[in-house]
Amino acid sequence: MARxxxxxxxxxxxxxxxxxxAAPRLAGDDANVWLAVTALRTSAVAFALGAAFLLDDPARHTTAAVPTRRAVRHGLRLALLAPVAAGYWTGALLLVPGPLRPPAGxxxxxxxxxxxxxxxGSAFALHRGDGVRPGQAVAGFLLASAxxxxxxxPGSWALFVAPGDPRWAAGHDRWALLLCAVLAAGAVCATEPVRRYRLRGTGLRSPSGTSDPSRA
Structure with a gap:
């Protein structure tokens, strides 16, 4: 899996x-709080662009026949990424000079x-489509969104304000809600797609057109 x-x-x-x-540290005396928080935000986006490729699996159609459920396969990949992401973000925070560093939490x-x-986004692409490499499209969407x-x-949402702004706390309440919503959507996308059937005549038919066994 790791390989x-x-x-x-x-x-x-x-x-x-x-x-x-590291931009605020390299800027020296010209650095300010706004530069520091912007540097950390762009740093978070940069790492997420790489993580968008985490679920790329050229052997997807082979592993789909394995009894291991999709949620477990995705969970194993996430478990391998988690310590890397934690170490990365800790390093990013420490690179910002202490006096300029925004509240870590x-x-x-x-x-x-x-x-x-x-x-x-990658999980959704796999859940809804047959592709094996959703990372490139998801990374492009994420970059455009950033x-x-x-x-x-809207400015009233205060999602991109700097520390010291009176709306900082309210804005991060919205960030927390966004995080919860995205995690919930990700959990749904990690499940196996429900096989769809359509009613035709008196029998159920699968998308391939085969009918269910007749009953005596």
Missing amino acids: TLPWRMIAAAGVLGLLLA AVTVEAAAVLALALT VLAPLLT
Whole structure:
């Protein structure tokens, strides 16, 4: 399992993310709180872009016949990623100078929501389609969302304010709600698709067109 994960993609995204997180330290005296929180937000997006490839599985149609359920297969991949993500985010936080570092708990909720969005997007693509590599499309969607969200999100939601803003706490209550919603959606997408049947005449037919066994 560990060998099949896209470690190179995740590592490349991690290196880029740590460089972004180090921007306030590299800026020296020109750094400020806004630069620090923006650096951490972009760092979270960078790592999530790599994590979007976590569920890519070229052998998907082979492993689909294995008795192990999809939720278990996805869970094993997530379990391997979790310590890497935790170590990465700890490093990103420590790269930001202490006086400029935003509240760790609040900004970690943001990072967790972004990561969950990437993973849930991949799980949704696998749940609804037959593709084996959803990572590229999900990463593209996530990148576009990261660019457009600060421009299109209503200011009253306060999702992208800086520490010290009176709306900081309310904004992170919304981030927490978003995280919970995305995690719930991800749990649903990790289940096996329900086989659909349609009623035709007096018998049930599967999507392949075969009818169920007749009853005496």
